[in-house]
Amino acid sequence: MTIEAENIVARLNGKTVLDGVSLTLSPGEMVGLIGPNGAGKTTLLRLMAGIAMPQRGKVRYDGRDISQLDFRTRALARAYLAQSDDVQIPLKVERLVALGRAPYTGVFGRETRADVRAIERAMSEADVSHLRSRAFNTLSGGERRRVLLARALCVEAPLLLADEPVAALDPAHQLAVMGLLAASRDRGAGVLVILHDLTLAARFCDRLALMDRGKLVAVGRPAEVLNDDRLRATYGIEVLHGMQGGVPWLLPWALANSRNGGAENNG
């Protein structure tokens, strides 16, 4: 399934947060959505997930306007992993992951064997099977993120839209989670993921979409998008970089003077 966002304009409290953004996500590709805080990444992700509607422009799933699709069709088409994890109640991990099957189960929520298999598979992939009987609100931040990822994987949708899935994870789990998203991509899913770690973005994504102040600044292969001038102009940073096996790595090293009015520079 392909998502096309075409010329999206979104306003929030009178402020334009997205201004004429167009982006396509195809099956079997992972696109990294990057850019400084407040660039409009989460808004774009929510609009492409069909959770909110743009003021202008269209979002299409396989050529069909998303506003024409009913809620269940949308739910089966894409899984959405939100940035926050404000689940306050002591719900068991296994039950929380099972909520990902909601689009499949009937009014009474009865689970079939296929549902149970999907729940087990998702928990095992996200490495949370051993937490199944724990109460969600007693888990560590990293464990919570993985459980919520398992919940999203459990939908088994052809599209996965994830908002900062590796925030709050240790390096090993960051690599593991990115590996999981890549595995979904390799199975044919389209994956759109918001990331702040530019090296992870370059290492795992097929394409990157760099946003700044509501506009899409650059879209393309990681090595093309992540050049020094652009990073200075958007993030206001100087980076150290190199290549490892044909993949670029970047290390944010100092604030760029031009944007931040003479901030310290120990590069």
Added chain:
Amino acid sequence: MRACPHAALLVLLGSLTALLLAASIAVGYAPLDIAQAARDWLHGDMSLPALVLSELRIPRAVLGLTVGFTLGLTGAAMQGFLRNPLADPGVIGVSAMAALGSVIVFYSGLAGAFLLALPLGGITGAAVAVILLYALAGRGGSTTTLVLAGVAISAFAGALTSLALNLSPSPYAAMEIMFWLMGSLAERSMLHLELAVPLMFLGWCLVLSTAKDLDALVLGEDTASSLGVHIPGLRLRLVAGTALSVGSAVAVAGAVGFVGLIVPHLLRPLTGHRPGRLLLASGLGGASLTMAADIAIRLLATRPELKLGVVTALIGAPFLFGLIYRLRREGP
């Protein structure tokens, strides 16, 4: 506590409810041969025992059941929907407006003019609360806006109720209002039941239909929406269902507080903290608690009779203190 099999819990609560319904019919101030009264009633012989059974005991017991079910069910639904353990029908302002509607009927003297004026006043009040809620927080408004709108409506209704008491022409009218505000199941007739129960039932169906969506809402509105939950539709069903059932319950029984707060809390661990599963269980639990309190009132037989709302508040207020204390300790 661990989650026990859900069906077993429902059977247990259902049996308890049935048992308390029978006990509530059996308990009264005057001795009554229930079997004889039932035989007379079924044969159409309106003897004194048959009248006591059909016009006093059964309406009071069934009203306890339905009002309690309403309060338990809507309390659980509001706590799940607002994701706030302190929510209850009072939070969205429906109880207070229903009470105001009934007070206006009292105050204007309509209550004496025709019997159904009082229930109609309560339902009208609840309906106005819903319309106000929708004007303030409907269509895309956030849940926080809904809570704030509820607080504002409650404050407004409370102020107007006090104004009615303040300006009451006679101390007797003020007293009548005060007593009614305390909540009671005494001296309600079959007519009250016939008007209120169908509307309560309609409200229950609306609220119960949200069970699966409430489970998904645990993950937050965005994620629930991504799982196919239509949030504005869910909000509409819950608010309309709560208004219909609580509005008619308050209209016939007055303000009976805390049932919707206590019962969901006690039952939540037994349902694995799943908001959808809590609904029916909490309805049955609310029915049981309300009927038990009303039986206790009649067994104590004080003169004048204790008001149901006073008894539930005496149980509920310390419970609320304990709850806040616990939340504070568990909090950051």
